[in-house]
Amino acid sequence: MRKLIVLGATGSIGVNALEVAAHLGADAIDVVGLSGHRNVARLRDQAAACRPRFVAVTDPAAHATIADEWDPAHGELLLGADGVRRMLAEAAPDVVLQAMVGAAGLPASLQTVEAGAVLAVANKESIVVAGPLLVERARATGARILPVDSEHSAIFQALGDQPADAVRRILLTGSGGPFRTRPVDTMATITKAEALDHPVWSMGAKITIDSSTMMNKALEIVEARWLFDVPADRIEVVIHPQGVVHSMVEFVDGNVLAQLGPPDMKIPIQYALTHPARVPGPCVGFDFARYASLTFEPPSFERFPALRLGFDAAERGGTFGAALNAANEVAVAAFLDERIPYPAIHDAVARAVDAHAFLASPSLDDLMRVDRDVRDAVARHLDG
Numbered sequence: 447m448r449k450l451i452v453l454g455a456t457g458s459i460g461v462n463a464l465e466v467a468a469h470l471g472a473d474a475i476d477v478v479g480l481s482g483h484r485n486v487a488r489l490r491d492q493a494a495a496c497r498p499r500f501v502a503v504t505d506p507a508a509h510a511t512i513a514d515e516w517d518p519a520h521g522e523l524l525l526g527a528d529g530v531r532r533m534l535a536e537a538a539p540d541v542v543l544q545a546m547v548g549a550a551g552l553p554a555s556l557q558t559v560e561a562g563a564v565l566a567v568a569n570k571e572s573i574v575v576a577g578p579l580l581v582e583r584a585r586a587t588g589a590r591i592l593p594v595d596s597e598h599s600a601i602f603q604a605l606g607d608q609p610a611d612a613v614r615r616i617l618l619t620g621s622g623g624p625f626r627t628r629p630v631d632t633m634a635t636i637t638k639a640e641a642l643d644h645p646v647w648s649m650g651a652k653i654t655i656d657s658s659t660m661m662n663k664a665l666e667i668v669e670a671r672w673l674f675d676v677p678a679d680r681i682e683v684v685i686h687p688q689g690v691v692h693s694m695v696e697f698v699d700g701n702v703l704a705q706l707g708p709p710d711m712k713i714p715i716q717y718a719l720t721h722p723a724r725v726p727g728p729c730v731g732f733d734f735a736r737y738a739s740l741t742f743e744p745p746s747f748e749r750f751p752a753l754r755l756g757f758d759a760a761e762r763g764g765t766f767g768a769a770l771n772a773a774n775e776v777a778v779a780a781f782l783d784e785r786i787p788y789p790a791i792h793d794a795v796a797r798a799v800d801a802h803a804f805l806a807s808p809s810l811d812d813l814m815r816v817d818r819d820v821r822d823a824v825a826r827h828l829d830g
């Protein structure tokens with residue numbers, strides 16, 4: 447029996463994670479804590495179904511709307527980042543499924559590895575901001591960081607126990623999103639609805655926009671660089687529109703191992719929760735007839751300039767990832783609010799990364815400061 451906390455339980459990954467937990471059954475997984483930000487109606491239903499020890503609402507205004515009528519039989523209600531901190535400390539989880547969105551997830555990711563628990567990480571932003579730090583602290587405490595991101599789950603499975611120097615290349619696949627074939631000279635007119643219409647995956651709004659710009663793949667390059675200790679020049683991006691091969695590892699002897707499956711996040715989520723065991727999953731078997739043709743092509747850096755920033759961040763390390771992530775979060779939020787046109791996302795990010803005061807060996811405080819400063823700078827630039 448594993449004690450599980452699901453952070454960001456009300457989101458796309460969180461909902462899938464609770465379905466996987468229910469499928470695995472109460473004698474395999476004991477859900478001891480949940481967090482959600484604004485969707486308190488869903489969080490209340492989830493708490494009533496799982497009966498965790500703690501439920502944390504990270505948004506104060508949302509917390510205020512339910513605090514009075516909360517039924518303590520559905521768990522002790524906690525508030526904000528402090529509430530999450532207390533839940534992680536007192537519920538003593540074996541596994542924390544980190545499915546919050548954005549750098550806001552970093553403190554909880556760090557606390558999890560510092561406590562020596564398994565960090566099943568969907569929240570790639572925490573790794574992009576502070577990958578080396580998380581990996582180093584996990585090494586010190588013996589905590590494992592298990593990927594939930596489908597590409598990284600694929601790479602993790604393909605790598606097995608091979609050392610980093612057995613790897614020639616990581617081939618990180620990506621569907622190319624909704625704008626893979628759209629004429630580049632019409633990219634300026636892309637609307638919010640078009641960018642939110644992903645051809646393969648159904649996900650939260652922020653990652654769906656990131657998938658359309660391929661900033662999601664850029665963040666995943668950085669995620670792979672730190673999770674698997676592979677240098678940037680041994681990572682390649684491959685466009686694979688069907689989204690069935692979730693990534694590949696080419697070894698120095700010429701063998702290439704790929705991991706395949708239907709595009710359903712319950713599969714990598716379950717693997718992170720049961721690892722190293724493989725147990726029957728909730729998904730139907732792979733229908734090869736439906737995927738009779740799998741295609742691959744190189745990405746266009748002209749169409750997807752975000753990719754270059756991902757490689758730069760993986761190569762330079764330091765504060766680059768923190769700056770890249772912070773700028774992107776602010777610019778994507780502005781696009782989702784329909785305050786800026788689509789190409790302004792990349793322009794704002796490229797400019798902010800360039801302008802930030804780069805540090806090669808930052809402390810946690812340095813990373814948090816860069817996160818704050820870059821957010822302020824991008825907000826000023828976009829609103830000014």
Ligand code: NAD
Nearest residue numbers: 454455456457458459482483546547550568569570649650
């Ligand atoms: P989502 O928007 O559907 O859900 C985000 C969750 O985080 C919600 O529970 C929300 O309440 C919570 N949240 C929002 N703002 C918060 C804040 N400031 N502090 C604390 N919690 C906050 O997003 P999602 O698609 O589930 O993605 C979650 C994470 O998983 C992201 O980092 C994303 O990149 C990663 N991921 C998602 C998918 C996917 O298929 N959805 C795949 C791979 C990786």
Ligand code: MG
Nearest residue numbers: 595596597666
């Ligand atoms: Mg992914």
